[in-house]
Amino acid sequence: MTLREHPSPAAPTSSPVPLPDRSRGSTEPSPDPAADSAAATSTEAEKFPQPKLRLKIHDLDHPGASKFLTSVDAATVVSTAVNNVLRLLYKTSSDRHTNCPPTRSVTLVLRDMDGVAYTTGTALDNDHKEIHFSLNYINSIRPASRLTDEITGVLTHELVHCYQWDAQGTCPGGLIEGVADWVRLNCDLSPPHWKRETEGSWDRGYQHTAYFLQYLEVRFGEGTVRRVNEGLRQRKYKAEYFWLELLGQSVDELYGDYVGKSEGDECNA
Ligand SMILES: [Zn+2]
Incomplete structure (x- = not known):
């Protein structure tokens, strides 16, 4: 099981967050892969x-x-x-x-x-x-x-x-919750108090991790979070391999890039 x-959300404190x-x-696309381009x-x-x-x-x-x-x-x-x-x-x-x-x-x-x-x-x-x-x-x-x-x-x-997949129960809870809020974010359903934050680790979860995942989705292309979920399907999660194999960098490097970009881009947060 x-x-x-x-969790109970924080009290609304700020203006609505613009969607990515x-x-x-x-x-x-069509379920027929051969028709993907035509269906695009x-x-x-x-x-x-x-x-x-x-x-x-x-x-x-x-x-x-x-x-x-x-x-x-x-x-x-x-x-x-x-x-x-x-x-x-x-x-x-x-x-x-x-x-x-x-x-x-x-x-x-x-x-x-x-x-x-x-x-x-x-x-x-x-x-x-x-x-x-x-x-x-x-x-x-x-x-x-x-x-x-x-x-x-x-x-x-x-x-x-x-x-969603959870790497046979080995996926960090913060990533599980981040994927859930990433979907919510991409359904135009983010609450007014959500905002892009860069404090703490990448896997704090919820909207914090969701915005990091959205950064990866934009940087590496549409379907990146889908690939993250697929990567959690059949194997156990090993942090040192998972992100390197999927995106070519460690998660710490990726998060460092995200924090650096966010700090130089606060007007769009
Ligand atoms: Zn949840």
């Missing part, structure tokens, strides 16, 4: 096969429940988020078919609990996932105009945990 927790300058979602100009996003989706609301009287139900269409928001996660991590439905964890169902459980959300496999079968999402947290989201994006952002983050 795996369990990934989403990259086009997204409008050039989905297509504007039709590919639909990925969906898991069975379920919703459980433990307490309909909780004020967070009505806020959830009036802010999002549960079926649409979850299936759209699944599609975004698979598009960003697996590119085509054939990649998803062969290279993706075999998640067969996702049950969203809205309940009275501390924290924000976490994702877990079920006790009997890890291919069936549960996302537990706090009704208290949903009720606390301010202003009300943030409800839809914040709910969608948290769900997108948690759904990444249903579909």
Whole structure:
């Protein structure tokens, strides 16, 4: 069983973070590799096969429940988020078919609990996932105009945990959480308090690592984070080889480049 927790976010303190300058979602290639170049100009996003989706609301009287139900269409928001996660991590439905964890169902459980959300496999079968999402947290989201994006952002983050690889449990937790927030960032769902920071190590996790991953995506090209995820599929994580084999430099060198570039580029942070 795996369990990934989403922490309580820091209080919003700054102006909204501009999204990285990259086009997204409008050039989905065909699942047929031979047709990739022709499909590169297509504007039709590919639909990925969906898991069975379920919703459980433990307490309909909780004020967070009505806020959830009036802010999002549960079926649409979850299936759209699944599609975004698979598009960003697996590119085509054939990649998803062969290279993706075999998640067969996702049950969203809205309940009275501390924290924000976490994702877990079920006790009997890890291919069936549960996302537990706090009704208290949903009720606390301010202003009300943030409800839809914040709910969608948290769900997108948690759904990444249903579909990402973790190097057979050896991947640093910060990289796992960074990939999840990188997907959220690339779905235009970053909360207002997110900002690019260069303090601390590369694997502090969450948005901190997500912005580093975005730097790598821009520097090494579209699909770099997808390659990171793929690199975590079949082998155990060894820091001294992983980044060198993938990108030709150690992660410390890459992060040093990122910090140096960020410090000279603060206006765009
Ligand atoms: Zn997480």
